[in-house]
Amino acid sequence: MQLHHLWLSEFRSYAEAEVELPGGLTAVLGQNGQGKSNLLEAVGYLATLRSFRGAPSEALVRVGADRAVVRGEVTTDGREHLVEAEIARTGRNRVLLDKQRLARQRDLLEAVRVTVFAPDDLELVKGGPALRRGFLDDLLVSLHPRHDAVRSDWERALKQRNALLKQIHGRPDESALVTLEVWDQKLAAAGDELARLRDGLAERLAPTIARAYRDVADDELDVGLRYTSAWRGPDGTGGLAAALLAARDDELRRGLTLVGPHRDDLELTLRGLPARTHASQGEQRSLALAMRLASHRALLETHGSPPVLLLDDVFSELDPNRSAALLRSLPEGQTLLSSAAGLPEGIAADLVLHVAAGGVSAG
Structure with missing residues (x-):
């Protein structure tokens, strides 16, 4: 599967954000505390309807907002899907799959799969x-x-x-x-x-x-x-x-x-x-x-x-040899990788996203 397009509204540190993603390696770079993990967390939420960091739903809503929205366009097994998740600070959340209310969470697994x-x-x-x-x-x-x-x-x-x-x-x-x-x-x-x-x-x-x-x-x-x-x-x-x-x-x-x-x-x-x-x-x-x-x-x-592979801040926990070995052994498919230290020498990303002060830009 591949995530092509991601929209965020009032999610964590993002008032609004929109990114287009390639099928290979996307590096999400920036200083600590700027929102790199939040971006990966949003992708993970589209697949599982929960935070891989163990945060409650209300913590995913930006401070001062009543609700957050995460939307993603994906292609899975040759079929295009639109997943839309509305996260309420209070009350019930709402999830749509291809404009239809999601009946069972396991139905989402047919459209979006991630490994974190x-x-x-x-x-x-x-x-x-x-x-x-x-x-x-x-x-x-x-x-x-x-x-x-x-x-x-x-x-x-x-x-x-x-x-x-x-x-x-x-x-x-x-x-x-x-x-x-x-x-x-x-x-x-x-x-x-x-x-x-x-x-x-x-x-x-x-x-x-x-x-x-x-x-x-x-x-x-x-x-x-x-x-x-x-x-x-x-x-x-x-x-x-x-x-x-x-x-x-x-x-x-x-x-x-x-x-x-x-x-x-x-x-x-x-x-x-x-x-x-x-x-x-x-x-x-x-x-x-x-x-x-x-x-x-x-x-x-x-x-x-x-699935989409999400690697959140892995280099901070691995020594240089293990970091290089990991990147050499990445499986096929789409990978989003966040790092405050940049990429190891000799590793090229298909897309580099820079995150700072609640904003994200390509370059």
């Missing part, structure tokens, strides 16, 4: 399991939007079961136990399927992440990736229904679901040791970037066209 690498991605390696589970789940939906139903079924069943466990905490009667068994069945069906999908995706990504790490770090290291579930056997067998039954007494006592995919992890290793605790920060940074590049390549393989 941002400085906070270091937490994919250093942080807790929830971030790595989210990485897998978001990629599953991007690869096949129908997987959103599996994730939704799991989250709904987990929420309802936890509410029931909290309600009957320590004093279950026969009626409550019958209802619990119903939710056990729903949770087990959704949980088994979600774990199966995550496990398969991790297995698919493992060699691609290892290769991407070699490209980015310019170093041959043993990179490992494995989806782990304490409630399944060592070989990935064993169903959630049996695990729930075994944990029932503890769960009734604590009023909480203690086993299932919400407790699983994506185990990352370097040289056979946990990357979270034994890798240097440079190695962790390279591994996080390799995870994003591997997801980008998986999307390319699945859809036949690469």
